[in-house]
Amino acid sequence: MTTPKTTIKLYNTKTRRKEDFVPIDADNVRMYVCGPTVYDRAHLGNARPVIVFDILYRLLRHVYGPDHVTYVRNFTDVDDRINETAQKRKAAGAEGTLETLIADRADETIDWYHQDMDALGALRPDHAPRATGFIGQMVAMIEDLIAKGHAYAAEGHVLFAVDSYKEYGALSGRSVDDMIAGARVEVAPYKRNPMDFVLWKPSTDDLPGWDSPWGRGRPGWHIECSAMAHELLGEAFDIHGGGNDLTFPHHENEIAQSTCVGHGFANVWMHNEMLQVEGKKMSKSLGNFFTVRDLLEQGVPGEVIRFVFLSTHYRKPMDWTEKKRAEAEKTLRKWYDLLTDVEPSTPDENFIADLADDLNSSKALYWLHHMADDLKQYQYWTSHGVEYVGPTPEELEATFLASAHLLGLLWQPTDNLSLPIIDLGAWEKELSKARSLAMQTKDFTEVDRIKNTLLEADVEVQMSKDSVKLTAGSAFDPSKLEALK
Template sequence: MSPPIRLHNTLTRRKEPLQTERPDRVTMYVCGPTVYNYAHIGNARPAVVFDVLSRLLRHDYREVIYARNFTDVDDKINAAAAAAGVPIATITDRYINAYHEDMQALGVLTPDLEPRVTGHIPAIIELIQTLIARGHAYVEREHVLFHVLSYPEYGQLSGRRIDEMLAGARVDVAPYKRDPLDFVLWKPSTPDLPGWESPWGRGRPGWHIECSAMIGQHLGETIDIHGGGQDLIFPHHENEIAQGTCAHGAPYCRTWVHNSFVTVDGQKMSKSLGNVLLVRDLLDEAPGEAIRLALLSTHYRRPLDWTAQRLLAARQALTRYYESLAKVVHVTVLPEVTPDAELLEALRNDLNVPGALGRLRVLLTQLDNADTDARRAHAKSVLLASSGLLGLLRQAPQTALAALRPAALMPSARSSDPARIRTLVAKREQARRSRDYAKADALREELEGAGYIVEDTPEGPLLRPAASVPA
């Protein structure tokens, strides 16, 4: 039997062996995006972190049920749809498809379940009815609200006390609330807003009740792992616990796992600073695997500062791995080889990915030092089996190197806007690989207009100054 996975449980504030309802099965729910825009690097971090955790769980457990939701009804979605003059489904379908594309580029596997809020309105209404019947919710002015004081344990996840929250609460926010901490389960919709018929009139759900209902419908009353970003601890996950526990009379979740924030060059991402980095824009600068490795280079519970140097280091590291793998491309992978024990030990220790990456570098050295084909086959097999748990080194070496090398092959001093030139080269290479030759030719002409000629080589695109441009 495998050693237990130990995770830091936000609820108990300590690292604990993972407890599951059944010894051979684990259920995990992670809060996914609200789909009104493209995913940014902060959205990508939990997707990548919990993708690694799901890979580890699938290695250690016979059955894993991993659900990650889409919030597809929300005031920001309503505003975007109204501005475009289209139904909300037009907005949400567009950005769900874009999210799938971006996460696939980062090597994120599709979860077992991807529930959408709009597909669970009956379950949401039923859960609200249960909370009303049990005295934990009430109806006021076409709203249904959860009565926080009916659940004395409220605040355990975030470490906040009810009396302190009440003392700091604003009492004039909503006059229909019995207490300022009470939160909305159902709210009325005006004719111009999306809405569904309910016992309390036409309306739509509050944010917190949505996840509780989807969890109850797909995973049961008590789940093993609930994940998400640190910003969701309060109030979202705190409110989920209150709803689920009061509705079912059972613990809501055994282990809570939260990843920390992403900053950009030491600053919080914000529109006002203009530093919100979209995944699809970063994909114009670097391969998705490099972005993934950069996101994994800091432990998930520590803040991650995104910099150009971090991405460059990830790119260089992957180039080193794939160069070694290219030398043994003729060596057949052994079918029964398992991941490295020390790497597994690091992952089972609160998902210590930086420690696992350190071990991966040792495995690379072992491959480089192997002096017979038999030893090369074993070293290559262990390296690939181990890197698979991290979602890395999944590509053919030459394909990966072609994507990794373009920026390194480009002279950066000639152009007044080197970032633009790098972006054009990356877009052209992507178009060429997609066999969109018309777009690739157009981008080649644009590069020539900027003073560069691009040549396609086995190692990737090579950029050199046009003859007419002085060196």
């Protein structure tokens, strides 16, 4: 085991401080991130933790080695909204039992999720466990909690007794008394304390259920992460992540369960801030709700979405705006234009240092801008016959590309960001011909007419001394070129 030369600093919600990250075992750095409930397409907000922790995963792999990091992200496939869809389908005459219809809905949603997150350039975790695959472990954990006096069965439910755990509320900075005073808790007659939360609940015949010492039922939401993290990552692991809306109650409850059963659980707790859209919370009622798939279908490349997310630090609210989308696309296109076919080398050290400082992705992008600038200048001056002492353009490009790859950017072959590939060769010849003629006659009316029409059709026109280059933009409208014929 070698000591890594990069020290990663991470903000730990548990201590409310930025700390040097020291893994339990540098040969196997372990991270658990709360994944989606698979009831429907992932909305844009779901993409934020995916991208944030993808960056952390890539950084950890860079620092500790790709074979020395284990990343687990779960799928919650026990959920009433999944059941609802299945019930509706059954009522509409779909084939199969309710169980298979539920499984089908989860399967298709997981498939969508993978497709959408792949499009964002997110690496797949090492394990993507489904809650339904770990019911046995959950039941065993609940039994253990009861045996240790931290949980009790009542009316087919099993509840965690918050009074049995003194530290309850420590992660989110709340006290049980304050929360009860807030009066936002569900009052149920079988609860000893209003804050007690469900570990197990009974299922009726029309709901999925598993046999248990407390009758046929299904697990509460929080226990799955405790059980799966323990099963796949062991008694204690390094990092636990998720959106900051999960801090309470989800993560608070995970800690309570796992700690009371005797697990060390997670050392570092990380939470990303929420996403907004044009300055407002994304919600169906405001009409600004959309999925990752919606954006992709509108022709916004996943890489552009990723770039926009990276431009804001993960602990700050991020606003998704049309303007940012356009800027990101423009920048990425410029960067792609700089690339020749040089192979990536190793990332820039300054770049790594800032990224390792609590994932300062915005600062990391600054370094990419910086490197791109250098590269551009070397390319420019080299092409003008000026010789420089220092790194060659190839070396600069290799470092630039390796750095960009660490952020999951510029990974596509050559491409220019899924721009429609439209052959405008005929128009290039046309314009070129008219221009050569105009050079002699000094009458540029025809050239301007063609150029302006092309511009109106969203074609970028670049004329140099001896060539004409046309590139169709994302709003390319071929019908506008009809006028030229």
